[in-house]
Amino acid sequence: MKRNIFLYLFIFTLLINVFTYMYFSNKQKFEDGRFEKLEAGKKAIKDSLEAEKAKLSDANYFALAYNDKALDYFAESTDIATLEGRIKDGLLAYNENPNGNPLTGYDALNGKNFLINKVQVLNHRWIIADFSNGKAWGEVLIKYFAEPNGTFKYETIETLLYADTVN
Known part of the structure:
Protein backbone atom coordinates (compact mmCIF):
# COMPACT_ATOMS: atom_id res chain seq x y z
CA MET A 1 0.00 0.00 0.00
CA PHE A 62 1.10 76.14 -52.61
CA ALA A 63 0.74 77.73 -49.19
CA LEU A 64 2.24 80.98 -48.05
CA ALA A 65 3.66 79.52 -44.84
CA TYR A 66 5.77 77.01 -46.78
CA ASN A 67 6.81 79.21 -49.71
CA ASP A 68 10.22 80.67 -48.82
CA LYS A 69 10.40 82.89 -51.88
CA ALA A 70 7.03 84.45 -51.09
CA LEU A 71 7.93 84.84 -47.42
CA ASP A 72 10.98 86.90 -48.41
CA TYR A 73 8.55 89.53 -49.72
CA PHE A 74 7.34 90.26 -46.18
CA ALA A 75 9.50 91.56 -43.35
CA GLU A 76 11.23 88.89 -41.27
CA SER A 77 9.41 90.05 -38.15
CA THR A 78 6.03 89.33 -39.76
CA ASP A 79 4.07 86.52 -38.13
CA ILE A 80 2.75 84.53 -41.09
CA ALA A 81 -0.24 83.04 -39.24
CA THR A 82 -1.38 86.52 -38.19
CA LEU A 83 -0.75 87.86 -41.68
CA GLU A 84 -2.79 85.08 -43.30
CA GLY A 85 -5.56 85.70 -40.77
CA ARG A 86 -5.65 89.41 -41.61
CA ILE A 87 -5.69 88.66 -45.35
CA LYS A 88 -8.56 86.18 -44.96
CA ASP A 89 -10.52 88.45 -42.61
CA GLY A 90 -10.19 91.35 -45.05
CA LEU A 91 -11.43 89.15 -47.87
CA LEU A 92 -14.33 87.72 -45.88
CA ALA A 93 -15.38 91.22 -44.81
CA TYR A 94 -16.65 91.70 -48.37
CA ASN A 95 -19.27 89.00 -47.61
CA GLU A 96 -21.17 91.59 -45.56
CA ASN A 97 -22.00 93.54 -48.71
CA PRO A 98 -25.81 93.41 -49.20
CA ASN A 99 -25.30 92.40 -52.85
CA GLY A 100 -22.94 89.56 -51.99
CA ASN A 101 -19.16 89.44 -52.26
CA PRO A 102 -18.15 91.52 -55.31
CA LEU A 103 -14.88 89.59 -55.67
CA THR A 104 -16.77 86.49 -56.85
CA GLY A 105 -17.61 88.28 -60.09
CA TYR A 106 -21.24 87.11 -60.11
CA ASP A 107 -24.46 88.87 -59.22
CA ALA A 108 -27.13 87.18 -57.15
CA LEU A 109 -28.55 84.01 -58.73
CA ASN A 110 -32.12 82.95 -57.92
CA GLY A 111 -32.25 85.73 -55.34
CA LYS A 112 -29.25 84.41 -53.39
CA ASN A 113 -25.96 86.27 -53.13
CA PHE A 114 -22.59 84.64 -53.69
CA LEU A 115 -20.37 84.56 -50.59
CA ILE A 116 -16.82 83.33 -50.15
CA ASN A 117 -16.60 80.27 -47.92
CA LYS A 118 -13.04 78.99 -47.89
CA VAL A 119 -9.81 80.85 -48.55
CA GLN A 120 -6.25 79.64 -49.23
CA VAL A 121 -3.41 82.17 -49.45
CA LEU A 122 -1.10 80.78 -52.13
CA ASN A 123 1.82 83.21 -52.00
CA HIS A 124 2.62 86.88 -51.49
CA ARG A 125 0.33 87.86 -54.37
CA TRP A 126 -2.47 85.33 -54.96
CA ILE A 127 -5.42 83.84 -53.12
CA ILE A 128 -7.74 81.06 -54.24
CA ALA A 129 -11.20 80.98 -52.71
CA ASP A 130 -14.34 78.86 -52.85
CA PHE A 131 -17.69 80.62 -53.07
CA SER A 132 -21.36 79.67 -53.25
CA ASN A 133 -24.87 80.96 -52.88
CA GLY A 134 -26.13 77.78 -51.25
CA LYS A 135 -26.84 75.96 -54.52
CA ALA A 136 -24.28 77.11 -57.09
CA TRP A 137 -20.58 76.73 -56.36
CA GLY A 138 -17.46 78.23 -57.84
CA GLU A 139 -13.88 79.29 -57.30
CA VAL A 140 -12.09 82.58 -57.71
CA LEU A 141 -8.44 83.54 -58.10
CA ILE A 142 -7.72 86.86 -56.40
CA LYS A 143 -4.65 89.08 -56.52
CA TYR A 144 -3.94 91.02 -53.34
CA PHE A 145 -1.61 93.83 -52.44
CA ALA A 146 -0.36 94.83 -48.99
CA GLU A 147 -0.85 98.56 -48.50
CA PRO A 148 1.63 100.61 -46.43
CA ASN A 149 -1.08 101.30 -43.81
CA GLY A 150 -1.47 97.57 -43.12
CA THR A 151 -4.66 96.98 -45.11
CA PHE A 152 -5.01 94.87 -48.22
CA LYS A 153 -6.33 95.66 -51.68
CA TYR A 154 -8.02 92.80 -53.57
CA GLU A 155 -8.49 92.35 -57.31
CA THR A 156 -10.31 89.47 -59.01
CA ILE A 157 -8.18 87.73 -61.62
CA GLU A 158 -10.43 84.87 -62.74
CA THR A 159 -13.67 83.25 -61.61
CA LEU A 160 -15.19 79.89 -62.30
CA LEU A 161 -18.78 78.87 -61.66
CA TYR A 162 -19.47 75.14 -61.91
CA ALA A 163 -22.21 74.79 -64.51
CA ASP A 164 -23.65 71.58 -63.09
CA THR A 165 -24.44 73.35 -59.82
CA VAL A 166 -26.49 76.13 -61.47
CA ASN A 167 -30.18 75.27 -61.76
Missing part, protein backbone atom coordinates in the same frame (compact mmCIF):
# COMPACT_ATOMS: atom_id res chain seq x y z
CA LYS A 2 2.82 2.34 0.92
CA ARG A 3 4.46 1.48 -2.37
CA ASN A 4 1.27 2.39 -4.34
CA ILE A 5 1.06 5.77 -2.62
CA PHE A 6 4.65 6.57 -3.70
CA LEU A 7 3.85 5.43 -7.23
CA TYR A 8 0.73 7.64 -7.41
CA LEU A 9 2.65 10.54 -5.87
CA PHE A 10 5.44 10.11 -8.43
CA ILE A 11 2.93 10.00 -11.35
CA PHE A 12 1.07 13.01 -9.98
CA THR A 13 4.32 15.01 -9.64
CA LEU A 14 5.38 13.98 -13.14
CA LEU A 15 2.02 15.17 -14.58
CA ILE A 16 2.24 18.49 -12.73
CA ASN A 17 5.75 19.02 -14.13
CA VAL A 18 4.64 18.18 -17.69
CA PHE A 19 1.64 20.53 -17.49
CA THR A 20 3.77 23.32 -15.98
CA TYR A 21 6.39 22.91 -18.70
CA MET A 22 3.74 22.98 -21.45
CA TYR A 23 2.03 26.04 -19.94
CA PHE A 24 5.18 28.15 -19.72
CA SER A 25 6.54 27.12 -23.12
CA ASN A 26 3.22 27.93 -24.86
CA LYS A 27 2.92 31.15 -22.90
CA GLN A 28 6.31 32.27 -24.23
CA LYS A 29 5.34 31.40 -27.82
CA PHE A 30 2.08 33.32 -27.41
CA GLU A 31 3.87 36.38 -26.02
CA ASP A 32 6.46 36.27 -28.82
CA GLY A 33 3.71 36.08 -31.45
CA ARG A 34 1.84 38.94 -29.84
CA PHE A 35 5.00 41.04 -29.71
CA GLU A 36 5.66 40.37 -33.43
CA LYS A 37 2.10 41.41 -34.30
CA LEU A 38 2.50 44.64 -32.32
CA GLU A 39 5.81 45.38 -34.04
CA ALA A 40 4.22 44.75 -37.46
CA GLY A 41 1.33 47.06 -36.54
CA LYS A 42 3.76 49.69 -35.31
CA LYS A 43 5.67 49.51 -38.60
CA ALA A 44 2.43 49.79 -40.61
CA ILE A 45 1.35 52.84 -38.60
CA LYS A 46 4.78 54.42 -39.02
CA ASP A 47 4.66 53.84 -42.80
CA SER A 48 1.13 55.26 -42.93
CA LEU A 49 2.23 58.33 -40.97
CA GLU A 50 5.13 58.91 -43.38
CA ALA A 51 2.76 58.62 -46.35
CA GLU A 52 0.37 61.14 -44.78
CA LYS A 53 3.26 63.51 -44.07
CA ALA A 54 4.25 63.31 -47.74
CA LYS A 55 0.65 64.04 -48.79
CA LEU A 56 0.51 67.01 -46.41
CA SER A 57 3.78 68.31 -47.77
CA ASP A 58 2.41 68.07 -51.32
CA ALA A 59 -0.83 69.77 -50.27
CA ASN A 60 1.07 72.61 -48.59
CA TYR A 61 3.31 73.20 -51.58
Whole structure:
Protein backbone atom coordinates (compact mmCIF):
# COMPACT_ATOMS: atom_id res chain seq x y z
CA MET A 1 0.00 0.00 0.00
CA LYS A 2 2.82 2.34 0.92
CA ARG A 3 4.46 1.48 -2.37
CA ASN A 4 1.27 2.39 -4.34
CA ILE A 5 1.06 5.77 -2.62
CA PHE A 6 4.65 6.57 -3.70
CA LEU A 7 3.85 5.43 -7.23
CA TYR A 8 0.73 7.64 -7.41
CA LEU A 9 2.65 10.54 -5.87
CA PHE A 10 5.44 10.11 -8.43
CA ILE A 11 2.93 10.00 -11.35
CA PHE A 12 1.07 13.01 -9.98
CA THR A 13 4.32 15.01 -9.64
CA LEU A 14 5.38 13.98 -13.14
CA LEU A 15 2.02 15.17 -14.58
CA ILE A 16 2.24 18.49 -12.73
CA ASN A 17 5.75 19.02 -14.13
CA VAL A 18 4.64 18.18 -17.69
CA PHE A 19 1.64 20.53 -17.49
CA THR A 20 3.77 23.32 -15.98
CA TYR A 21 6.39 22.91 -18.70
CA MET A 22 3.74 22.98 -21.45
CA TYR A 23 2.03 26.04 -19.94
CA PHE A 24 5.18 28.15 -19.72
CA SER A 25 6.54 27.12 -23.12
CA ASN A 26 3.22 27.93 -24.86
CA LYS A 27 2.92 31.15 -22.90
CA GLN A 28 6.31 32.27 -24.23
CA LYS A 29 5.34 31.40 -27.82
CA PHE A 30 2.08 33.32 -27.41
CA GLU A 31 3.87 36.38 -26.02
CA ASP A 32 6.46 36.27 -28.82
CA GLY A 33 3.71 36.08 -31.45
CA ARG A 34 1.84 38.94 -29.84
CA PHE A 35 5.00 41.04 -29.71
CA GLU A 36 5.66 40.37 -33.43
CA LYS A 37 2.10 41.41 -34.30
CA LEU A 38 2.50 44.64 -32.32
CA GLU A 39 5.81 45.38 -34.04
CA ALA A 40 4.22 44.75 -37.46
CA GLY A 41 1.33 47.06 -36.54
CA LYS A 42 3.76 49.69 -35.31
CA LYS A 43 5.67 49.51 -38.60
CA ALA A 44 2.43 49.79 -40.61
CA ILE A 45 1.35 52.84 -38.60
CA LYS A 46 4.78 54.42 -39.02
CA ASP A 47 4.66 53.84 -42.80
CA SER A 48 1.13 55.26 -42.93
CA LEU A 49 2.23 58.33 -40.97
CA GLU A 50 5.13 58.91 -43.38
CA ALA A 51 2.76 58.62 -46.35
CA GLU A 52 0.37 61.14 -44.78
CA LYS A 53 3.26 63.51 -44.07
CA ALA A 54 4.25 63.31 -47.74
CA LYS A 55 0.65 64.04 -48.79
CA LEU A 56 0.51 67.01 -46.41
CA SER A 57 3.78 68.31 -47.77
CA ASP A 58 2.41 68.07 -51.32
CA ALA A 59 -0.83 69.77 -50.27
CA ASN A 60 1.07 72.61 -48.59
CA TYR A 61 3.31 73.20 -51.58
CA PHE A 62 1.10 76.14 -52.61
CA ALA A 63 0.74 77.73 -49.19
CA LEU A 64 2.24 80.98 -48.05
CA ALA A 65 3.66 79.52 -44.84
CA TYR A 66 5.77 77.01 -46.78
CA ASN A 67 6.81 79.21 -49.71
CA ASP A 68 10.22 80.67 -48.82
CA LYS A 69 10.40 82.89 -51.88
CA ALA A 70 7.03 84.45 -51.09
CA LEU A 71 7.93 84.84 -47.42
CA ASP A 72 10.98 86.90 -48.41
CA TYR A 73 8.55 89.53 -49.72
CA PHE A 74 7.34 90.26 -46.18
CA ALA A 75 9.50 91.56 -43.35
CA GLU A 76 11.23 88.89 -41.27
CA SER A 77 9.41 90.05 -38.15
CA THR A 78 6.03 89.33 -39.76
CA ASP A 79 4.07 86.52 -38.13
CA ILE A 80 2.75 84.53 -41.09
CA ALA A 81 -0.24 83.04 -39.24
CA THR A 82 -1.38 86.52 -38.19
CA LEU A 83 -0.75 87.86 -41.68
CA GLU A 84 -2.79 85.08 -43.30
CA GLY A 85 -5.56 85.70 -40.77
CA ARG A 86 -5.65 89.41 -41.61
CA ILE A 87 -5.69 88.66 -45.35
CA LYS A 88 -8.56 86.18 -44.96
CA ASP A 89 -10.52 88.45 -42.61
CA GLY A 90 -10.19 91.35 -45.05
CA LEU A 91 -11.43 89.15 -47.87
CA LEU A 92 -14.33 87.72 -45.88
CA ALA A 93 -15.38 91.22 -44.81
CA TYR A 94 -16.65 91.70 -48.37
CA ASN A 95 -19.27 89.00 -47.61
CA GLU A 96 -21.17 91.59 -45.56
CA ASN A 97 -22.00 93.54 -48.71
CA PRO A 98 -25.81 93.41 -49.20
CA ASN A 99 -25.30 92.40 -52.85
CA GLY A 100 -22.94 89.56 -51.99
CA ASN A 101 -19.16 89.44 -52.26
CA PRO A 102 -18.15 91.52 -55.31
CA LEU A 103 -14.88 89.59 -55.67
CA THR A 104 -16.77 86.49 -56.85
CA GLY A 105 -17.61 88.28 -60.09
CA TYR A 106 -21.24 87.11 -60.11
CA ASP A 107 -24.46 88.87 -59.22
CA ALA A 108 -27.13 87.18 -57.15
CA LEU A 109 -28.55 84.01 -58.73
CA ASN A 110 -32.12 82.95 -57.92
CA GLY A 111 -32.25 85.73 -55.34
CA LYS A 112 -29.25 84.41 -53.39
CA ASN A 113 -25.96 86.27 -53.13
CA PHE A 114 -22.59 84.64 -53.69
CA LEU A 115 -20.37 84.56 -50.59
CA ILE A 116 -16.82 83.33 -50.15
CA ASN A 117 -16.60 80.27 -47.92
CA LYS A 118 -13.04 78.99 -47.89
CA VAL A 119 -9.81 80.85 -48.55
CA GLN A 120 -6.25 79.64 -49.23
CA VAL A 121 -3.41 82.17 -49.45
CA LEU A 122 -1.10 80.78 -52.13
CA ASN A 123 1.82 83.21 -52.00
CA HIS A 124 2.62 86.88 -51.49
CA ARG A 125 0.33 87.86 -54.37
CA TRP A 126 -2.47 85.33 -54.96
CA ILE A 127 -5.42 83.84 -53.12
CA ILE A 128 -7.74 81.06 -54.24
CA ALA A 129 -11.20 80.98 -52.71
CA ASP A 130 -14.34 78.86 -52.85
CA PHE A 131 -17.69 80.62 -53.07
CA SER A 132 -21.36 79.67 -53.25
CA ASN A 133 -24.87 80.96 -52.88
CA GLY A 134 -26.13 77.78 -51.25
CA LYS A 135 -26.84 75.96 -54.52
CA ALA A 136 -24.28 77.11 -57.09
CA TRP A 137 -20.58 76.73 -56.36
CA GLY A 138 -17.46 78.23 -57.84
CA GLU A 139 -13.88 79.29 -57.30
CA VAL A 140 -12.09 82.58 -57.71
CA LEU A 141 -8.44 83.54 -58.10
CA ILE A 142 -7.72 86.86 -56.40
CA LYS A 143 -4.65 89.08 -56.52
CA TYR A 144 -3.94 91.02 -53.34
CA PHE A 145 -1.61 93.83 -52.44
CA ALA A 146 -0.36 94.83 -48.99
CA GLU A 147 -0.85 98.56 -48.50
CA PRO A 148 1.63 100.61 -46.43
CA ASN A 149 -1.08 101.30 -43.81
CA GLY A 150 -1.47 97.57 -43.12
CA THR A 151 -4.66 96.98 -45.11
CA PHE A 152 -5.01 94.87 -48.22
CA LYS A 153 -6.33 95.66 -51.68
CA TYR A 154 -8.02 92.80 -53.57
CA GLU A 155 -8.49 92.35 -57.31
CA THR A 156 -10.31 89.47 -59.01
CA ILE A 157 -8.18 87.73 -61.62
CA GLU A 158 -10.43 84.87 -62.74
CA THR A 159 -13.67 83.25 -61.61
CA LEU A 160 -15.19 79.89 -62.30
CA LEU A 161 -18.78 78.87 -61.66
CA TYR A 162 -19.47 75.14 -61.91
CA ALA A 163 -22.21 74.79 -64.51
CA ASP A 164 -23.65 71.58 -63.09
CA THR A 165 -24.44 73.35 -59.82
CA VAL A 166 -26.49 76.13 -61.47
CA ASN A 167 -30.18 75.27 -61.76
